[in-house]
Amino acid sequence: MPRVLMLRDQEPRSQVEELGVDQLPDRSVSVDIDYSDLNYKDALAVTGKGKIVRDYPFVPGIDFAGTVRESHSDRYAPGDKVILTGWGVGERHWGGFAETMNVDAEWLVPCPEALSPRDSMLLGTAGLTAMLSVIRLEQAGLAAGSKVLVTGATGGVGSWAVQMLAQLDYEVHAVTGKADQHAWLKELGASEIVDRSELDGDTRPLEKGLWDGAVDTVGGKVLASVLARMTYQGRVAAVGLAGGTDLPTTVMPFILRGVALLGVDSVMVPFEQRQAAWQRLAALPRDLFTRMHVEEVGLGQAATQAEAMLKGKTRGRVLINPHQD
Incomplete structure (x- = not known):
C-alpha cells in the first residue's frame, strides 16, 4: 500500500497516510516515485496559504521522478524512467x-540517461x-557576455538560473536580501551581489540602465524596478510572483528603450x-549539481519545510524522498 x-480541509491539514492502489486516480500510467521536490507552489498548497488546492482530500506535489510500474499507453513501458x-x-x-x-502519459517525459531520478528532481520545475x-x-538575442540580473537568487529557480547563465559566460548579478548567502551565490557563479532593498521600493519610470537581461522570479515592485533599469533593448524573462501579481510600471521602458518582457511558463x-529543455539540462556540467545546496526530507517533514520556505528560510532545493519518514 503506497504512502502519500x-x-x-481540516486540522491537521497534512498527514502521511497509506492508500490502497485502487484509491489512486484512474489514469493510464502508474509510476513508482523515487523523488519529488518542494517548490513555492507546493509550499502554498501544503500550508493552505495560497488558493492552490480546492478539492479535498488531495495529494500535493507538482513534480516527481520515478519508474513506470504499469502502463496502458504505447508511450511508456514498465521499467521506463520518467519525469x-x-x-x-x-x-x-x-x-x-x-x-x-x-x-x-501525456504529462510525462522520458528521463534523460545522463540524469538519475534524484538529479532530475534536484532540477525539477525550478x-x-x-x-x-x-x-x-x-531566442530574444541576448548575447553571451551580457550583464544579466537574477532576482530571488537563493530560491530554486534563481539559484539554478545563476549557475546556468554563468556557465554560458554571462556576467551574472544576483539579487538577495540574505547577507549570509553572498558567498554561496558567488560560488554558484554570481560576479556581483545586489541587495534586494535596492529594487523593492518605488521606482521612477526609467532609471539608469544597468543590465542587458534579467530573470525575475519575484514580480511586483521588484519587476517594475528591473524594467526601469534595463539597458537599451534589454530582455527580461518573468517567471514568478513571490512579490505580488501587480506590476506598477509604465510603458516608458518599452517605448523609449525597446525593453522586451518575456513571459515564461513551465506548466503547459x-x-x-x-x-528539448530536459536534454539541455542533462548536458549541464556535473559540478553545477554538486554546488547546489540541497536538503532531503521525508513526507512527514514536508509541512515543516513548506512553512520555512514561505518564511524565506530555505535556499537552493528541498528534495522529498517519499520512502523516508
Missing part, C-alpha cells in the same frame, strides 16, 4: 508527494523554468519544447 502526504512537472499536477490532479501515483528562461533570453509548455 494527504491534505484535508513529471506541471500540467496541473499537484494543483488540480493528485501529485508527487507519494510512493506511487497514476498519471496521464531547473526546468530556469532553463526555459535562458532559452527565451537566447508543449512536449517537444519540454523534452
